[in-house]
Each structure stands twice: as C-alpha cells, then as structure tokens.
Amino acid sequence: xxxxxxxxxxxxxxxxxxxxxxxxxxxxxxxxxxxxxxxxxxxxxxxxxxxxxxxxxxxxxxxxxxxxxxxxxxxxxxxxxxxxxxxxxxxxxxxxxxxxxxxxxxxxxxxxxxxxxxxxxxxxxxxxxxxxxxxxxxxxxxxxxxxxxxxxxxxxxxxxxxxxxxxxxxxxxxxxxxxxxxxxxxxxxxxxxxxxxxxxxxxxxxxxxxxxxxxxxxxxxxxxxxxxxxxxxxxxxxxxxxxxxxxxxxxxxxxxxxxxxxxxxxxxxxxxxxxxxxxxxxxxxxxxxxxxxxxxxxxxxxxxxxxxxxxxxx
Numbered sequence: 001x002x003x004x005x006x007x008x009x010x011x012x013x014x015x016x017x018x019x020x021x022x023x024x025x026x027x028x029x030x031x032x033x034x035x036x037x038x039x040x041x042x043x044x045x046x047x048x049x050x051x052x053x054x055x056x057x058x059x060x061x062x063x064x065x066x067x068x069x070x071x072x073x074x075x076x077x078x079x080x081x082x083x084x085x086x087x088x089x090x091x092x093x094x095x096x097x098x099x100x101x102x103x104x105x106x107x108x109x110x111x112x113x114x115x116x117x118x119x120x121x122x123x124x125x126x127x128x129x130x131x132x133x134x135x136x137x138x139x140x141x142x143x144x145x146x147x148x149x150x151x152x153x154x155x156x157x158x159x160x161x162x163x164x165x166x167x168x169x170x171x172x173x174x175x176x177x178x179x180x181x182x183x184x185x186x187x188x189x190x191x192x193x194x195x196x197x198x199x200x201x202x203x204x205x206x207x208x209x210x211x212x213x214x215x216x217x218x219x220x221x222x223x224x225x226x227x228x229x230x231x232x233x234x235x236x237x238x239x240x241x242x243x244x245x246x247x248x249x250x251x252x253x254x255x256x257x258x259x260x261x262x263x264x265x266x267x268x269x270x271x272x273x274x275x276x277x278x279x280x281x282x283x284x285x286x287x288x289x290x291x292x293x294x295x296x297x298x299x300x301x302x303x304x305x306x307x308x309x310x311x312x313x314x
Contacts, residue, residue: 002175003173004175005175005190005231006196007153007192007195008192008196008198008220009195009219009220009222010060011215011218012062012064013062013063013082013215014063014066014069014213014214014215015063015122016065016213018304018306019306021048021122022309024120025048025063026050026142028311030140032051033049033050033283034054034273035047035277035282036048036286037249037286038288038299038303039064040289044302048065049283052137052139053137053139054272054274056152056194058152058192058193059151064216069212071212072210073208074214075159075205075206075209076161076205077261077262078215078261079158079159079262080125080159082124082127082215083115083127083129083153083155083156083197084127084150084152084154085134086149087132087147090130091114091116093148095107095116101311104119110199113131115129116129120213129154131154133194134151137149137151141310143310153194154195157200157201158198158199158200158218158262159201160200160205160258160260161204161261162260163202163203163205165258165259166262173234176188177189177190184202186199195221216263217265218263218264219253222269224268225252227268228245228266228267231266235266240257242254242266243256248267249275249276249287250273250275251267251268251269251270252268254266283308
C-alpha cells in the first residue's frame, strides 16, 4: 500500500495559563479561536483550537492550558519549532508587531528562506516565514490587516533522537518528498499549500521533557474517513503500532510514536469545527462532547473564566 499525506493537520502543545494563551495566540498573533472545549481525557483542562477563519486543516494550533502543569524542556522527541506562514512582504510588519508587544525576535536563514524566530509566553519555539503559496486568511483581529495575517502553518522543525529513522518514515511511510539537505537539516515537502514543509535534524537531539512550553504531538492529514482507515492499516503494516481510531468530535484520530520519539497523529479533514457551532459563533461557547454534557455545571465551575480580547501595548 502506498500512501501520501498532503501535510500537517494540526499541532498540539501544552500551555500554563489559559488567559495568557488566548492573549498571545489571538491577541498578538491574531489567530481565530475556533473552538473552546476541554481535554477529552482530562475534562478539568481546557482545549483551545486556533486557526484561520474556520480552522482549516493546515492552520490549526491547539493547546492544553494546565495551570498546575510542570515546565517542559524542548528537545528530542518533539516538534522543536512550529512555523507559521504569512504573505510575502509581511516580515517587517511582524517584526514591528512582536517588538511592540515585548516579544524578542531574531532573523535566521534556512534553505534560502528568511525566518523570524521567537518564543511565546511559555517558551514554546515559534517562527514566521513569508511565502506566496497558501490561501490568505480571512480573519482579521487586533489591528492586523488581512494582507499581513497569518495564513496557517508553514510547516514544522522536528527534533528527533533517531533522525535517520524519522527521515525514512517521513519519506517511505508518510509519503513526503525529500527535497534537500543543508547543514544540520534535511527538508521534506508535502503537496498541500499550507503545513507542507518539514525540516528534520541530521544529528540526534537529546531527549526533551514534556510540559508547558513544548509540543505534545503533530498531526498529519487524512482526506476522509475511508482514507483514514487505510492510513491505520498502512502504519501498522509499516511496523508501527497505531491506536484504534478515536472520535475527537471535529476529526477522527489515530496515534503512534515514531522511532525518534515524536508522537504522530493522523487526523481526518472532516467534519470540522462547524459540526456543533455556527461559523459566526466559532470559539464563543464552551463545547463539550456528549459524554460530558451531564457534568457541564461541575466542569464549568472548575474552569477559570477566559475571553478573547485585544492586547494592550505594554
């Protein structure tokens, strides 16, 4: 069986304070909060989904903000850097905006592309790159003009403890195309216009530790439910141990850990975030899966109140 993912579906990370998380990703980066729900495995913890106007696959950054969680350490077995893509000509705008909000950023070059690298309030490593490809976002917030708004993911930088095996998996199992090597990095590319560029370290990276300020997992795209079932069989036949298919309300998911320690998920493009909330109301209500509706009052009582708000310059 030959399979090929088009690219990243979503990336999920740990955060500490839920309001600070909203203030950074909606208030500073201007992403839309498209879903406010809870961790299906720990409903006392929020689960926030950010993205473009409707949370299209390839734009979705999600967080578990856990106020009592420990601080993580970025390292091997993780997504080391999450890359956002902006329209060409937007670099100066984003450098100025980040500086305005007290976010330190530095410029670097990789594979001939300029990157603006910075960290969020929890220390999660992020970067911005300009590219022509990719549909422009139609969501504007916090004074960010549409022509400068983040489109979605440019891709990700993976930190592997066994990079040769991770690279082989990306090419032979996930179906990404190896397009080059430069210095310490090997680059792979999928066919989607967003979330399609993956860089992997050449030399092994020492293990990191999970906690706020680190990525929990990276999810890859499956076209639909039938394609998803094929992916599960394909992953198993390739020598990995995928979980059973899990209904995550807005997509179906399987998970497996690859040889370099990184937790991979494969998620379906459908049904999306308007399954239980109108487009105009995305992210404004606390949405719970059916198994928790009977406990809504208790869950709401235990969650701190939060709101999406424009950031004031400090």
